[in-house]
Amino acid sequence: MIRLLLALFLCFSSVVPALAVNPDEVLADPALEARARAISAKLRCMVCQNQSIDDSNAELAKDLRVLVRERLTNGDTDEAVIAYVVSRYGEFVLLKPRFETKTMVLWGMPVILLLCGGVALVLAARRRSAGTPGSPLSDKEKEELDKLLRS
Amino acid sequence: MIIELGHYALVLALATALVQAILPIAGARRGDRALMELASSAALVCALLVAFSFAVLTFAYVTSDFSVRNVWENSHSLKPLIYKISGVWGNHEGSMLLWLLILVFFSALVALFGRNLPETLKATVLAVQAWIAAAFALFILLTSNPFARLISAPGEGKDLNPVLQDVGLAIHPPLLYLGYVGFSVCFSFAIAALIEGRIDAAWARWVRPWTLAAWTFLTAGIAMGSYWAYYELGWGGWWFWDPVENASFMPWLAGTALLHSALVMEKREALKIWTVLLAIMTFSLSLLGTFLVRSGVLTSVHAFATDPTRGIFILAILVVFIGGAFSLFALRASRLKSGGLFAPISREGALVLNNLILTTAAATVLTGTLYPLVLEALTGEKISVGAPFFNMTFGLLMLPLLCAVPFGPLLAWKRGDLTGVAQRLFVAAAVGLLVAAVYYYAMNGGPVLALLGIALGVYLIVGALTDLVLRSGIGKADGSVAWKRLSGLPRSAFGTALAHAGLGVTLIGIVAVTAFETETVVEMKPGMMVNAGGYTLRFDGMRQGRGPNYTDETGHFTVSRGGVAVTEIWSSKRLYTARRMPTTEAGIRTFGLSQLYVSLGDPMTDGGIVVRVWWKPLILCIWGGALIMMAGGVVSLSDRRLRVGAPTRAKRAAGLALGAAE
Numbered sequence: 098m099i100r101l102l103l104a105l106f107l108c109f110s111s112v113v114p115a116l117a118v119n120p121d122e123v124l125a126d127p128a129l130e131a132r133a134r135a136i137s138a139k140l141r142c143m144v145c146q147n148q149s150i151d152d153s154n155a156e157l158a159k160d161l162r163v164l165v166r167e168r169l170t171n172g173d174t175d176e177a178v179i180a181y182v183v184s185r186y187g188e189f190v191l192l193k194p195r196f197e198t199k200t201m202v203l204w205g206m207p208v209i210l211l212l213c214g215g216v217a218l219v220l221a222a223r224r225r226s227a228g229t230p231g232s233p234l235s236d237k238e239k240e241e242l243d244k245l246l247r248s
Numbered sequence: 249m250i251i252e253l254g255h256y257a258l259v260l261a262l263a264t265a266l267v268q269a270i271l272p273i274a275g276a277r278r279g280d281r282a283l284m285e286l287a288s289s290a291a292l293v294c295a296l297l298v299a300f301s302f303a304v305l306t307f308a309y310v311t312s313d314f315s316v317r318n319v320w321e322n323s324h325s326l327k328p329l330i331y332k333i334s335g336v337w338g339n340h341e342g343s344m345l346l347w348l349l350i351l352v353f354f355s356a357l358v359a360l361f362g363r364n365l366p367e368t369l370k371a372t373v374l375a376v377q378a379w380i381a382a383a384f385a386l387f388i389l390l391t392s393n394p395f396a397r398l399i400s401a402p403g404e405g406k407d408l409n410p411v412l413q414d415v416g417l418a419i420h421p422p423l424l425y426l427g428y429v430g431f432s433v434c435f436s437f438a439i440a441a442l443i444e445g446r447i448d449a450a451w452a453r454w455v456r457p458w459t460l461a462a463w464t465f466l467t468a469g470i471a472m473g474s475y476w477a478y479y480e481l482g483w484g485g486w487w488f489w490d491p492v493e494n495a496s497f498m499p500w501l502a503g504t505a506l507l508h509s510a511l512v513m514e515k516r517e518a519l520k521i522w523t524v525l526l527a528i529m530t531f532s533l534s535l536l537g538t539f540l541v542r543s544g545v546l547t548s549v550h551a552f553a554t555d556p557t558r559g560i561f562i563l564a565i566l567v568v569f570i571g572g573a574f575s576l577f578a579l580r581a582s583r584l585k586s587g588g589l590f591a592p593i594s595r596e597g598a599l600v601l602n603n604l605i606l607t608t609a610a611a612t613v614l615t616g617t618l619y620p621l622v623l624e625a626l627t628g629e630k631i632s633v634g635a636p637f638f639n640m641t642f643g644l645l646m647l648p649l650l651c652a653v654p655f656g657p658l659l660a661w662k663r664g665d666l667t668g669v670a671q672r673l674f675v676a677a678a679v680g681l682l683v684a685a686v687y688y689y690a691m692n693g694g695p696v697l698a699l700l701g702i703a704l705g706v707y708l709i710v711g712a713l714t715d716l717v718l719r720s721g722i723g724k725a726d727g728s729v730a731w732k733r734l735s736g737l738p739r740s741a742f743g744t745a746l747a748h749a750g751l752g753v754t755l756i757g758i759v760a761v762t763a764f765e766t767e768t769v770v771e772m773k774p775g776m777m778v779n780a781g782g783y784t785l786r787f788d789g790m791r792q793g794r795g796p797n798y799t800d801e802t803g804h805f806t807v808s809r810g811g812v813a814v815t816e817i818w819s820s821k822r823l824y825t826a827r828r829m830p831t832t833e834a835g836i837r838t839f840g841l842s843q844l845y846v847s848l849g850d851p852m853t854d855g856g857i858v859v860r861v862w863w864k865p866l867i868l869c870i871w872g873g874a875l876i877m878m879a880g881g882v883v884s885l886s887d888r889r890l891r892v893g894a895p896t897r898a899k900r901a902a903g904l905a906l907g908a909a910e
Contacts, residue, residue, distance in 0.1 A: 119849065119858055120771045141632045147490050149634065152483055192634030199629060206615045207641050210608040218600060222592055 118151065122159070124166055133166050136178055140165070141192050149192060161186075251316055254304025255395035258345075261297035261352070262385040264290050268355075268378035272371035273443075284371035288359035291374050294381065295356035302336075302349045305394050309336050315401035318342065318394040324407035324826050326797040334418030335408045340542065340558075341394035343421055347538065348384045350422075350429040355381065358433060365454065372440035373433075380432055383565045391558045407797065407826030416476030424469030424496055428534040430462025431503060435531030435573070438524045442576050445583040447524065452514035455527065457885055459510055463503045464881030470496050471874035482832030482847045484862045486761075486870060489638040494617045495537030501610035502530040505603045512599050516661060518590060521581050522603070528577060532570040533610065539566050540617070591663040598656040598664075605649040612641050650704055653751065654711025657744050658718070673707075676714055680707035691764060698763030705759065708752025712745040743884025750876030757841075757869025766863045769849075771856040780844060781863025784808050785817070790857070798822045800833070803848050803857065807837060819846040819859075841868040 118137075124130040137151035142158040150158040150165075161182065168178045182190055194200045234242065268290035275283025305318070309332045314320040322339040323332055331338075337346040355377040362370045388394070411417070437455050441447040473496070478486040487493065506526040513523045543559030590596035616633045624630055654676060658669040684703035688694055717723065719741065720734035770778050774789040788804040802820035806813055819835030835846040842865045849858030 118769055120769050123769065139636050141634060147488060147634060152485070187630070189630040189632055192632050193636035193640065194631045194633060199623060199627065200619075200631065203615055203619045203633065203637075204641075207608055207612045207645055210611050211604065211645075214604045214608065218592075218604065 118162065119159075122162055122166065124170065129166075129169050132175060133162070133169055136165050136169075136175055137162055139179065139192055140182060141190050143186060143190060250304055251308060251313070251395050251397065254301045254308075255393070257297045257301040257304070258385065258389060258395070261294050261301065261348075262382060262389060264294040264297060265352075265378045265382040265385055268294060269375055269382050273375040276368040276371045276375075276444075281367065284367050287371045287374035287378075288362075291352070291355040291359040291377070294378070295352040298345075298349050298352045298385075302345055305342060305345060306333060306336050309333060312405065313401075314403070314405050315397055316394075317396045317398050320398060320402055320405050322408050323405040324797055325404060327408065327413070328796055330415070330418060331408060331413045334412075337421045338408050338412045338417070341388070341392040343425075344384065344388050344392050344542070345394055346422065347425050347429060348381060348388060350425050351377065351381050351384065351432055354429060354433050358436075362454075366450075369437075369440055369444060369451075372443055373436045376436035376439045377432065380436075380569065383569070387558075387561050387565065391561050405826075407824065410798070410822070410824035410827060410829050410831045411480055413824075414476060414480055416472055416480065420469060420472045420476055423465050423472055427462050427464075427466025427469050427503075428496075428499060428537065430458060430465055431499060431506075431527075431531040431534050433458040434462070434506065434527040438527035439573060439576065441524055441584070442580040445580055447520050447584050449514055449517060452510050452523065455523075456507070456510045456514055459503060459507050459527075460881050460885045463500070463507055464878050464885070466496065466500050466503060467874055467878050467881065470500060471871050471878075475871050478867075479834055479836055480831070482834050483860075484767075484834070484845045484847070484864065486867070489616075489635045491617050492541050494613050494638075495540045498610045498613050498617075499530055499533040499537060501606050501613065502526060502533050505606035505610070506530050508599045508602050508606075512596050516590065516596060518596055519600070519603075520584050524581065524584065525577060526603070526607070528570075528573045529607075529610075532566075532573065533614070535566050535569060536614075539563060590661070593659070593666050594664045595656060595659040595661045598652060598659050601652055602649065602656065605645055609642060609645045609649075612645065613638065616641070650708060650751070650755065653708055653748050654714065657712075657715040657741075657748070672714060672718060673711055676707045676710035677703075679710045680704065695763050698759050701759030701763070702756055705752040705756035708755065709749045712748035712752065716741065716745050739887040740884045743880045743882075743887065745880070746883060747877045747880030750873045750878075750880060752873070753869050753876055754871075754873025757866050757871075757873060760866035760869065761864055764865045765867075768861045770859055770861075771852055772859045773856045778859070778861055780861045781839075781842065781865065782809060783814070783839075783844060783863075785844070785846065785861060787859065793820070795822070797826060798824045801848075803835070803846075803859070805835065805846060807844065817844065817846050819848050821848050838868065841866045841872070843867050 118134075124133060134151060138149050140150045140161060142148045142150045142153035142155055142161075144155050144157050145153045148158075150161045165178055165182065168181055173181070179191075188194065194203065196204050268287055271283050272287035272290075275281070275286070305316075307313075308316045308319050309323055310329065312319065312323060312325040312332070314323075318339065318341050319335075322342075323335045327335070335342070337343040355374055358370070358373060358377070362373075365373075434455050437451065437458070441451055470493075473493070474486045477488070478484060506523065509519050509523045509526055512519045539559075539562045543562050616638055619633055620631055654673055655666075655669050658672060659666075680703035683706045684699040687702055688699050716734065716737065719737055720730045722730045722734070724730075725733065766780060768778055768780055770776075772778065772787040774787055777784050777786050779785075784807070786806045786808070788806055791802045791804065793800045793802055800820045800822040802818050805817040805819070807815045807817055815837055817835035817837050820833045822831045822833060823829070824831065832847050835844075837844045842863070845862040845864055847860045847862075849860060851857045
């Protein structure tokens with residue numbers, strides 16, 4: 098029972114007010130802080146569901162935010178900071194996965210679909226214009242049309 | 249006793265659904281009218297039984313009958329009445345019962361108002377509806393019985409998850425389900441068309457109002473959910489690309505495509521096969537959404553159900569219905585004759601482009617949502633696909649579509665004149681750029697992309713109105729003549745204009761908030777000030793309070809502008825006593841279309857408290873635009889040709905004659 102409650106608590110605690118960045122974390126230099134925020138929004142809080150470390154109030158997220166700020170203060174570029182975090186925590190931490198073999202389908206999907214759809218449409222349009230523009234009316238249809246036009 | 253009656257009614261509903269699922273379709277094959285007519289009565293009986301069953305569960309909640317396990321788990325005797333009622337669907341079992349209730353309710357509507365449908369079509373549609381109803385009734389009875397009793401009734405319930413104790417969340421699921429399940433009718437019509445091997449304009453005339461209604465509800469549900477997340481979760485976000493949000497967004501995208509392709513089919517008899525396919529896809533995505541949320545395969549903010557047996561059962565439903573529908577489509581689609589020729593540059597062409605982009609967008613969201621799951625299952629590698637991915641891909645896809653939206657209604661059917669339309673939209677584009685320039689000046693600069701976004705939004709609004717202006721001849725014809733023409737336009741023309749303008753309004757809101765919002769995080773002690781959006785907030789202090797089932801701490805802020813106090817804001821943190829769970833109740837003040845958003849963080853050791861203040865410029869446009877889109881849906885739905893439903897045979901002939909005369 099206790100374990101169930103604990104599990105419930107843990108799973109709900111991620112829902113609760115995710116109030117992230119605390120005043121004590123904020124860097125003095127606004128430009129550097131802005132870069133830190135932008136980077137944080139791209140990094141996943143590993144213990145949360147679908148939250149960036151910027152949004153999360155989990156301990157781990159806080160540690161990561163501090164880490165990002167430390168690296169930035171040490172003069173790392175944005176890319177270097179991200180590369181460093183990935184080297185420590187793996188690619189799972191990236192909310193926007195890199196373009197690689199394993200993410201080819203993911204990134205390629207919109208392009209492939211648009212291309213396939215476009216080609217299919219062009220082919221369909223060609224086929225349509227190549228065919229006779231509508232077959233002539235059958236006698237029965239003509240009769241029906243006459244009746245309609247007269248009414 | 250009454251609980252058992254509710255349970256029994258559900259069993260009877262399953263039996264009725266099985267009768268409705270089998271006999272009418274047999275009747276339709278054999279031309280047996282008595283069997284076909286059985287469908288309508290069975291649908292009505294089934295709806296009554298499920299409604300009774302649902303009423304019983306509601307009764308158990310209202311009277312706090314904790315001998316019912318479901319009530320004990322999700323309710324509390326001190327909870328306000330409205331949350332006792334909304335608690336019925338604030339949990340897995342109850343929400344599935346609500347799903348079923350809406351499904352059989354829609355079947356009953358088809359039974360009641362479908363008198364002028366061809367009888368074989370009606371019987372088949374109702375039978376298909378009953379297949380779905382039977383599957384879900386079985387699912388509820390076997391894996392998620394809300395009527396299960398506890399042997400010794402506890403004295404007090406465990407309370408509803410506090411974040412769900414909110415008016416927004418009380419009405420969000422019903423709206424969403426009305427949308428999701430509304431598409432089941434389109435699905436059933438599509439399956440019936442495939443079974444019958446026949447499809448005509450009357451079919452589209454029936455499917456379109458259902459699509460419109462479902463789409464309107466789904467829009468409402470999504471907007472509601474988004475606004476709820478905005479004010480309840482306490483960090484001012486309004487869309488997270490959370491898998492559960494995506495689950496409702498995918499049917500919306502496909503449904504929007506369906507709305508447009510059904511239009512082509514109704515007016516021009518073209519795109520028949522595609523419309524049938526879209527109807528199947530839309531409901532399949534709704535089912536998939538239900539699966540994703542209900543099976544717990546993605547544990548996220550919304551997923552309050554985690555039980556693999558349920559997951560496997562829903563997966564089976566998913567496979568049978570989606571797989572079955574697509575197989576049927578593959579087998580029978582070639583029987584449906586396509587008609588209606590059109591040039592690539594035409595209104596049909598524009599609607600095809602709309603469909604291409606919207607379905608690609610839906611597929612992109614689908615891939616992004618499922619990719620991490622599939623990749624992990626196949627290779628064991630874990631990746632994340634989050635907001636930055638979706639913003640980029642989805643944004644890029646939407647850009648051309650948004651530019652093309654105003655062109656659609658201005659292009660002629662069959663063969664359109666692109667340059668002519670572009671000239672007519674010149675004013676819209678110019679106004680858009682002008683407004684963006686003024687905004688740039690007012691904001692003292694800003695990112696160029698954001699300004700182009702604002703321009704695009706304004707262009708959408710003016711472009712939507714352009715259609716009405718041109719069709720009524722305002723500015724060219726005499727005032728009274730123009731007015732007469734304007735009021736003579738079909739309601740659907742206004743619906744289109746409203747929906748497209750609403751899209752522009754939403755876009756403006758999204759762009760403005762994304763680019764121009766400001767966030768201030770400070771530690772405050774009473775008497776301290778903070779600036780946001782041209783206003784100054786003074787923190788006056790904290791106050792303890794107590795609600796029916798929670799205690800709270802409220803911070804009081806005085807808002808002033810230029811030294812003059814204009815209003816005050818209360819922002820609080822609640823602790824729900826039953827679950828010992830905290831929530832934030834953000835303090836929100838509206839100024840025009842913008843909002844100040846104040847949320848309390850943790851108290852600091854030195855007596856201060858962390859306060860987050862956001863200025864959200866034009867944020868109300870996001871949901872205001874959704875409201876305008878919904879209004880468009882409702883206005884379109886009231887169009888005469890949809891209100892009268894599928895016309896009778898004689899009327900249809902007259903309609904054809906009219907169409908020929910046009």
